[in-house]
């Protein structure tokens with residue numbers, strides 16, 4: 001190892017002809033990695049505390065030393081530093097992936113079975129009417145419809161308000177008193193970003209109680225209003241950034257052709273930034289679609305399908321998960337349970353509530369994923385065309 | 389169709405900063421006027437007041453009179469949108485609309501204004517504008533491809549085609565060739581020569597050969613120091629400006645003894 005710097009120095013020409021300056025093929029590092037893991041395994045067995053987790057961690061730490069020393073001896077100081085930093089970055093990446101992967105794994109492992117049995121789609125097409133105790137039936141059709149409707153309502157309220165606000169901030173609040181007003185709005189939007197979701201729920205509840213005078217009122221629209229309080233600031237902020245990215249030259253090009261300002265905004269600014277705007281709106285939707293607290297307060301819960309956004313309680317996925325999980329283990333006194341409405345008999349399962357909760361969680365993740373994919377397709381479709 | 393522009397006592401501001409002071413000048417119809425002068429003396433600023441593009445910048449405004457066809461474009465009640473339809477502009481950096489095809493870029497002035505055109509008259513307008521900008525032969529087979537896919541020089545000619553497609557009376561050009569190679573530059577200079585049959589053209593340039601090649605009259609702007617307003621020192625026949633200018637400052641600048 002001590003010879004390496006000397007050799008590196010002696011061959012320190014730009015050509016890098018010396019062996020110590022040449023980058024070795026990747027499998028050299030694979031060999032050192034395997035050696036490190038083997039070493040770690042030996043150490044762990046000797047200490048009598050072998051486990052896969054400990055092996056990976058110790059092997060990684062050992063390889064920081066082994067790989068670096070090897071690279072330092074064979075490849076020189078600069079490549080060794082490169083190897084070391086690459087290893088550290090990979091390590092950080094792996095650590096960052098742990099929660100994500102384990103979460104997905106956990107949800108799929110616990111939820112998938114329920115989505116596929118008794119047959120795929122059963123869970124999506126049935127509600128919880130008459131489902132009692134450990135009855136191994138029931139589904140979330142009502143909760144899916146509720147979540148989609150409430151979130152759609154929130155989007156219909158938030159997207160126009162948010163988008164118009166950001167247009168005002170970027171295109172109109174540029175000088176004079178409007179600029180001062182714009183600063184004030186930006187400040188309020190920042191404050192709104194920090195509102196706890198439960199407070200948004202209380203706002204929705206209080207608003208409708210005040211309007212109707214009925215303290216027990218629960219309707220889907222109230223949830224939409226509460227969620228839009230959370231959604232508007234996100235939409236304003238992301239759209240504002242996207243609109244500011246549109247180069248001033250494009251606006252001037254349109255003005256120079258005698259296009260009025262409002263048409264320039266609609267047909268040039270919005271058209272150019274629509275890909276980014278869609279992404280921003282999707283992120284805002286993903287942000288609120290899993291909200292639980294405000295919906296518990298405003299929309300309540302209902303075991304049946306209710307697709308009237310303007311009338312009565314609704315079930316939503318997050319509140320469904322919450323209530324199922326809180327019900328805990330069911331008690332099974334006999335092999336089967338009878339649905340009091342349909343008179344059908346079903347098997348009894350003690351873990352059914354947990355199963356439903358996890359399956360609903362998986363469904364929620366799937367919905368968000370589908371939304372993201374749809375947004376990507378929209379972005380790609382509208383993205384400015386640069387090629388020939 | 390082409391119109392003279394009368395500028396009287398024009399002062400141009402960015403907020404509190406007086407950028408150009410007291411310009412009085414007449415720009416002749418059906419001719420090319422070149423504006424030259426050191427960087428920062430207010431050539432672009434002045435040019436942008438001729439189609440009320442200056443006020444697009446927050447806090448910027450102009451005082452004085454700019455008359456086109458005897459009508460003051462800064463009079464109260466004049467809609468800047470109508471002014472810009474009569475006075476077109478080509479910018480220093482080519483700026484085709486990235487979301488539009490070549491054809492749509494040429495038709496942008498029509499389409500963005502929500503005007504309807506029959507398919508055949510649209511085709512005619514596209515062809516005549518692109519021919520007018522000397523670009524037709526190069527792009528006629530790929531009109532539906534994105535405008536951003538053209539080379540820089542082609543993009544600039546596309547922007548010129550886009551400007552003449554709205555049939556303005558005056559065309560303003562701010563260093564239209566500064567991002568282009570000598571061949572594209574020559575193409576655009578030839579184009580300017582042809583275009584002056586129909587338009588009043590005002591062009592800003594840092595290239596004195598270019599000014600002497602393309603223009604009939606040349607105006608010289610300068611500033612006496614940083615933070616001071618720019619002035620129009622002298623404007624005259626190009627020939628006279630480059631051989632025998634009246635003002636000492638002009639002569640110094642043209643012969644390279646500036647600053």
Ligand SMILES: Nc1ncnc2c1ncn2[C@@H]1O[C@H](COP(=O)(O)OP(=O)(O)OP(=O)(O)O)[C@@H](O)[C@H]1O
Pocket residue numbers: 402405407425426427428429430431432433434445615
């Ligand atoms: N958006 C702006 N806000 C404030 N001041 C500006 C702005 N644009 C230009 N100025 C100032 O106005 C003066 C004239 O600028 P202008 O761009 O008209 O110069 P120019 O003659 O076109 O220079 P160049 O040859 O470098 O393009 C300069 O002092 C400049 O700093």
Ligand SMILES: [Mg+2]
Pocket residue numbers: 431432433562
């Ligand atoms: Mg300039």
